[in-house]
Amino acid sequence: MDREQATKRAEELVSKMTIEEAASQLRYDSPAIDRLGIPEYNWWNETLHGVARAGTATSFPQAIGLGATFDTELLGKIGEVCASEGRAKYNEYKANGDRDIYKGLTFWSPNVNLFRDPRWGRGQETYGEDPVLISDLAVPFIEGLQGDGEYMKTAACAKHFVVHSGPEAVRHEFNATCSDKDLYETYLPAFEACVKQAKVESVMGAYNRTNGEPCCGHSYLQDIIRDKWGFKGHIVSDCWAIRDFHERHKVTKNSEESAALALNKGCDLNCGCTYINLMKAYNKGLVTEEAIRKAAVRLFTTRYLLGMFDETEYDGLNYLDVETKENLAVARRASDESIVLLKNDGILPIDTNKTKVISVIGPNADSRACLVGNYYGTSSEYITALEGIRSAAGEDMRILYTDGCDLSNTKPDVLSREYHRIAEAEAVMKRSDLVILVIGLNETLEGEEGDQGNMYRSGDKPDLKFPKTQLKLIDTVIKSGKPFITVVMAGSCMDLSVLDDKSSAILQAWYPGARGGQSIGDIIFGKVNPSGKLPVTFYRDTNDLPDFEDYSMKGRTYRYLETDPLYPFGYGLTYGKMDITSVSYAGDPKSSGITVKAEVSNTGDVTTSEVVQVYVKSEDANEVKNTKLAGFARITLEAGKSASVEIPVAADRFLVVDEKGEKVIPEGKINVYVGFGQPDGRTESLTGKKSAVIVL
Numbered sequence: 001m002d003r004e005q006a007t008k009r010a011e012e013l014v015s016k017m018t019i020e021e022a023a024s025q026l027r028y029d030s031p032a033i034d035r036l037g038i039p040e041y042n043w044w045n046e047t048l049h050g051v052a053r054a055g056t057a058t059s060f061p062q063a064i065g066l067g068a069t070f071d072t073e074l075l076g077k078i079g080e081v082c083a084s085e086g087r088a089k090y091n092e093y094k095a096n097g098d099r100d101i102y103k104g105l106t107f108w109s110p111n112v113n114l115f116r117d118p119r120w121g122r123g124q125e126t127y128g129e130d131p132v133l134i135s136d137l138a139v140p141f142i143e144g145l146q147g148d149g150e151y152m153k154t155a156a157c158a159k160h161f162v163v164h165s166g167p168e169a170v171r172h173e174f175n176a177t178c179s180d181k182d183l184y185e186t187y188l189p190a191f192e193a194c195v196k197q198a199k200v201e202s203v204m205g206a207y208n209r210t211n212g213e214p215c216c217g218h219s220y221l222q223d224i225i226r227d228k229w230g231f232k233g234h235i236v237s238d239c240w241a242i243r244d245f246h247e248r249h250k251v252t253k254n255s256e257e258s259a260a261l262a263l264n265k266g267c268d269l270n271c272g273c274t275y276i277n278l279m280k281a282y283n284k285g286l287v288t289e290e291a292i293r294k295a296a297v298r299l300f301t302t303r304y305l306l307g308m309f310d311e312t313e314y315d316g317l318n319y320l321d322v323e324t325k326e327n328l329a330v331a332r333r334a335s336d337e338s339i340v341l342l343k344n345d346g347i348l349p350i351d352t353n354k355t356k357v358i359s360v361i362g363p364n365a366d367s368r369a370c371l372v373g374n375y376y377g378t379s380s381e382y383i384t385a386l387e388g389i390r391s392a393a394g395e396d397m398r399i400l401y402t403d404g405c406d407l408s409n410t411k412p413d414v415l416s417r418e419y420h421r422i423a424e425a426e427a428v429m430k431r432s433d434l435v436i437l438v439i440g441l442n443e444t445l446e447g448e449e450g451d452q453g454n455m456y457r458s459g460d461k462p463d464l465k466f467p468k469t470q471l472k473l474i475d476t477v478i479k480s481g482k483p484f485i486t487v488v489m490a491g492s493c494m495d496l497s498v499l500d501d502k503s504s505a506i507l508q509a510w511y512p513g514a515r516g517g518q519s520i521g522d523i524i525f526g527k528v529n530p531s532g533k534l535p536v537t538f539y540r541d542t543n544d545l546p547d548f549e550d551y552s553m554k555g556r557t558y559r560y561l562e563t564d565p566l567y568p569f570g571y572g573l574t575y576g577k578m579d580i581t582s583v584s585y586a587g588d589p590k591s592s593g594i595t596v597k598a599e600v601s602n603t604g605d606v607t608t609s610e611v612v613q614v615y616v617k618s619e620d621a622n623e624v625k626n627t628k629l630a631g632f633a634r635i636t637l638e639a640g641k642s643a644s645v646e647i648p649v650a651a652d653r654f655l656v657v658d659e660k661g662e663k664v665i666p667e668g669k670i671n672v673y674v675g676f677g678q679p680d681g682r683t684e685s686l687t688g689k690k691s692a693v694i695v696l
Contacts (some may be wrong), residue, residue: 003232003307014040019289022296023278026263028236028271029101041303043236045156045417045681047082047107047145048125048375050331051512054093054102055378057085058312058327058512062373063111064491067127067535068510068572070611071634074334075137078643079144081327082107083153088317099266105306107145107238108157108204109375112138112190113165114491115536116556119548120166121446121459124373124491125653126513128535129557129569131186132629132653135193142198151307153314154200158194159204160238161215161225164188168449168459169550173248175209178551180362180661185624186553191227201233201302205267207241214243214249217258218306221266234298237262240272260286268295270610275627323380325687328515333517337609338340340508340532341573342496347483347504349526349575350434359400359428360386362438362473364406369442370489371516379514385438385487388521400428404476408445408467419469422476435484436524437477439470439587442511446491456555464495465543478502487520493538496566512631529575529632531609533677538567558678559624568628570677573688576608578637583674583692589616590665593651598646598674602637609636610676614647615691619668623658627679630654644646670696 013036014022019032023136032040049066051057060066060078069075086105091104093560122385127134138158148155148508163176163183178187194200204227205216213219218235225231245251245258252258258273260281269678281287303309341348364370366386372379383391390399404425406412413420445467447459465471477484488494491511499506509520509531510630523527537558538544539545544563547553553560558569579601598612611634615627630653635645654670655663673679675691684690 001307003301003305006301006304007297010132014293014296015302017296017661019282019292022273023282023292024271024279025296025299026292027277028269032161038687039578042099042101042104042498043099044271045086045104045107046102046109046375047086048109048111049373050377051082051085051089052377053373053469054089054100056322056380057377058323058331059372059377059379060334061338061513061516062124062491062511063533064115064124064128065510066334067133068238068340068627069334069337070133070533071135071141071337074337074343076140076144076264077330078334079141081330082681083145083147084317085322085327086154087314088178090439091315091317092319106157106202106306108159110141110156110158111160111627112137113160114186114190116165117545117548118464118493118536119461119542121167121168121590122448123228124446125375128557129537130535130629131189132631133535134190136632138190138194139198141196142200142401146199146201149313151310151312151314152305155201155302155306157192157236158203159205160206161203162220163210164208164215166318166460169424171207171449173326174246175212175548176445176551177661181288181659182551182553184661184663185657188224195225195231201305202229202236203233204236204238205241205483207238207244207676209249214245214431215366216267217245217261217265219265226266234268234302235266236269237267237271242267242270242274242463243272245478256284256286258280263287263291263295268298287525316394323569324488331513332514332519332521335512335516336528339511339523340534341530341531342506342508342567343500343503344505348524349486352394352525355397355433357398357400357432358434358436359432360389360406360436360438361402361425361428361477363403363405363470364440364442364489365401365403366439367442368443370440371511371514372611373491373511374443374447381515383515383517385489385509385517385520388517388519389524390521392521392525394572399520400432402428404473405469407442408469410449410469419472423473425473425476426439426480426590429482430481432482434479435480435482435488437474437484438468438487438489438493439474439490440489461492464493464539465690485524493536495541496538500566526575529606529608530572531574531611533570533611534567535569537565537569538563538564559626559628561626563683568678568680568683570613571683572634573687574608574610575660576602576606577604578602578608578610578676580676580692581642584696585672585694589649589651589654589670589696591651593653594598594649596631596647596649596672596674597644598647599642600637601633601642602639605639607636607638609634612645612647613675613677614649615673615679616649616654616670618654618656618666618670619657622658622664623666627673672696
């Protein structure tokens with residue numbers, strides 16, 4: 001069914017409703033209208049990295065880990081899996097009369113906000129700090145979710161529009177201010193790609209204000225999303241964000257005014273309770289019947305596109321289609337590709353001929369919570385890092401284990417002294433040839449303000465340091481004198497300066513999914529060759545960063561960074577040896593765009609995957625400070641093999657944004673850099689490789 005047909009059917013149905021009935025359908029918990037054969041429907045569902053909060057589902061790495069894959073094909077497959085499992089659940093629940101929250105076909109995913117500051121707790125929900133990376137991963141994910149059948153398989157949602165990335169503690173009253181240049185250069189591109197390329201069905205507004213206007217009642221909703229980009233879907237508020245208009249932002253006096261402001265600015269659906277007062281606003285003349293019915297038509301257009309009132313090609317999906325062998329294989333591929341090898345002095349992969357006893361130490365070693373991040377579903381099986389290491393090590397390897405400390409509590413046992421597990425850590429290390437230290441965070445220490453795992457605190461980090469319990473454990477491991485490998489499970493950049501100096505190897509595992517511990521174990525023992533790349537800059541500490549509430553991009557992310565990072569965006573090591581032997585291009589950057597062709601050879605002795613990355617930098621005064629990602633592609637080669645990879649770079653990726661926010665063709669020469677990372681000095685020093693350069 002196309003949108004024109006769905007809209008006509010929606011218009012006909014809404015015309016039969018009373019104004020009260022139409023208004024009732026603009027709530028996320030839309031009630032039934034029995035006389036018209038309309039069942040109740042709850043719009044709120046989530047599938048950030050697997051269908052969430054509604055029982056068993058395939059569990060993928062948290063979104064930041066998916067960002068580290070730099071794999072567009074994989075993101076499309078993940079979207080397809082999530083859609084199939086979401087449909088299967090919807091069919092089964094509906095057949096049993098269950099139309100509760102988290103059981104519909106409208107998924108409020110993906111989160112395409114830009115991870116501009118590593119202190120932001122929700123940064124784990126994003127694909128990273130670069131608008132091109134976010135766009136190129138979000139588009140196939142959305143396309144996978146929505147499908148290309150006669151009916152839309154599920155409906156995706158790009159959130160949170162716009163200029164939104166913390167702080168969590170003040171998001172309900174905060175005003176994010178940014179220049180037109182930053183708006184169009186950094187904060188809008190991913191949303192534009194979701195609307196214009198992926199044809200995303202909905203967009204969600206953010207909690208905060210942007211440049212003075214509340215995001216869920218912003219002039220941008222009409223002026224940019226609909227007028228500039230031609231968006232035809234519906235717009236939904238973040239949950240209870242419209243109530244913030246009068247209670248926190250103080251831009252309206254009461255709930256009727258808040259409901260009217262949001263609806264009149266183009267917010268069709270209210271996640272929250274404020275649209276309960278729409279009829280009061282209508283009776284006061286604050287909103288028109290036309291505005292209410294227009295929003296209802298948009299929402300029922302989506303429901304018709306999803307085939308909610310018809311038989312569809314998806315009706316046969318059921319619980320046998322959830323967590324299938326094929327779906328789990330996609331999740332395993334994702335966890336394998338997401339883990340980033342930051343340092344390796346040669347200790348990895350572990351030589352089982354030389355190592356007989358390993359101690360696995362740390363609060364995240366045998367934790368399930370650190371596998372899944374936030375916004376997660378239930379897995380029928382969990383494989384922790386300890387379990388994955390034990391499995392990969394084999395029966396002949398002795399594995400000793402202790403958590404060594406609590407995640408953050410210095411005295412988890414009220415009867416004991418502080419740090420009472422340190423002695424056990426010292427004991428097991430004494431008996432070991434090698435230590436694997438597994439540390440980091442989970443959703444109780446970083447996440448969303450008021451989310452399920454973080455109900456009573458802001459989800460932001462005060463700094464980049466590990467909790468003091470873990471700092472003491474790290475110090476104990478270093479003092480042992482034993483060689484050690486560090487596995488970090490966190491959704492963001494941590495301060496790894498000491499570990500970079502003292503640890504023999506460092507793996508950034510993010511939150512790798514319910515079975516992600518197997519990928520950790522297999523990488524450590526060389527059964528999987530690591531291939532992830534950092535989707536964010538790893539700073540040395542917060543002294544390198546501007547104030548958290550400053551939304552100017554100056555000094556933020558690799559494009560504007562003014563200091564040397566510890567580990568750069570786009571960086572990640574492998575166990576193999578890949579070389580780019582030649583590069584060429586065809587096309588015109590200022591008209592049709594170009595296609596970059598790179599010849600790649602595997603000169604090592606193991607099958608290896610790499611990510612060929614293309615960065616551009618013009619001489620134009622409006623250009624970003626450093627360079628900017630323009631395209632990328634994964635390539636896998638067996639030892640001794642060579643192949644070419646072609647990376648299209650559209651003309652708009654060469655454009656620069658002036659101070660008025662206008663995209664203009666750059667003046668002067670353009671350098672195009674092709675390599676396995678950024679063309680910066682830090683990447684070169686870490687990898688020993690220079691990017692090839694094409695001058696246009």
